[in-house]
Amino acid sequence: MKIAKTITELKTGLEELGRDKTIGFVPTMGYLHDGHLSLINKAQGQNDVTVVSIFVNPTQFAPGEDLDAYPRDFDRDSQLAEAAGTDLLFFPDPAEIYPAGASTFVEVEGEITRKLCGQSRPTHFKGVTTVVNILFNLIQPTRAYFGQKDAQQVAVIKKMVRDLHLPVQIAVCPIVREADGLALSSRNVFLSPEQRSEALVLSQSLAAAKALYESGERSVKVLKDQLVSQINTMPLAIIDYADILDFETLADIETITAPALAAVAVRFEKARLLDNIILD
Template sequence: MAKSFRQCETILDLRQLVAAARANGQRIALVPTMGYLHEGHLALVEAASREADFVVVSIFVNPLQFGANEDLSSYPRDLARDLRLLAETGQCDVAFTPEVAEMYPRPMATTVQLPDMAAKLCGKTRPGHFAGVATVVSKLFHIVAPDVACFGQKDGQQLAIIRRMVADLNMPIEIVSVPTVREADGLAKSSRNVYLSPEERDHATILYRTLSWAREQIANGNRDGKAIASGMRERIAADPIARLDYAEVVSLADLESIDVIEGDVMLAVAAYFGKARLIDNLQLNV
């Protein structure tokens, strides 16, 4: 049966709605997003509806996670479309759509930081990004107090950092990871794909093709992390459009580069195609 869908813009109103649901014995799920929803986000909503009775989706473009020269002002937004998509799923109870002043009514004196994990991969070129992510997710967790929260595997470093934050701070929240949703040719769904020209879009598939090559190498018995990372870098660098940011083989638990591939690992890549910076990864148990 389709849910009764509501939009909520204030923390007080959201807390009242969640409290009423909890008083009725309902399990609460949170799906944090920055909006401009696509099939990947909707897969998170679907997963949340399987995990809980009452689903909250937040739509908030968080200024804390954007650097001075990044795309905060131009980040794609279409709230009316997002609300329509959520209502059409029949799986979302509340869309939480706060203004910046609602989330940050005063300059933040408190932040959540995981400096070692945040300095790796994307953090090498986006200093402060993951402090912004961890801080806003912590705020959302305190506002909603969900039983479960759903995150996409595409943002693999973010997922690892959120898992560690929850563990370190003893937050009573189950973190559910949802597989990456891809286009037919393997390109990961991303709000930033809208930045791609047709030519850039064609070349952007080099990321998934590179990850697939690395996965095949591992499946065939190659356990040399450095050699596979080097091979991934060579493949992306050889593309005439791509500008390589990184290609690494890391431990999923702490994001450290590994020499011998075993246990839970992540193959992680990032590159620029025009002005769009795209990331992707595959997570494997070896």
């Protein structure tokens, strides 16, 4: 596995691997877990070359968020990435991605970035779309792989790719969970044993909402009330949002008549956890 820390090293590595080959790209912020590895495995199986980036992107963190505390372990990550079949690992410093004086951003406007995570983190997606666009420009992947756990991020990136006519296919892979149902996240490391136990309410509340939906319930209000009431049974859980939206557009709906996304974000002190399920 090649490791590149600079853009020059990245371009050299890509040339050595062969620019005429298909490239599968997995962008990450590191502290890899089985969810990331499932994306790498998928990319490795569908492309000639697999590129993984590890970059804790400062522009998607607002002041007071966990940028400095975000878990990092490059030695461990590089070993896991190589074992999963990565051909080239890009591990740049922030100054490499954002040169001195950089003031150009890519932003997807509209409701798609204003609700869910965008409501409590209004600058977040501007940072996400900017860095993903930079990485796409540098790597020029055939396909890029994202996890369904970050469903809103996936929808925003798909819209950016469509609006800007970027020549990359976005592949969305299923959420990977622990045996007890907790969605894998790098931030799970921040949970105390008691918080870890209570965090199961995310997947449990979503499963209960799906069961209610499958029994015939189509009212978004009824299903949202079920989500909120179940999460609120956990004393350490603080709801950021619990919502049900159109799956494709993230538009508000009152009644489910097409595939819908049930999504929750819940805080446990330092850990802000996301989870979702598709009602289809």
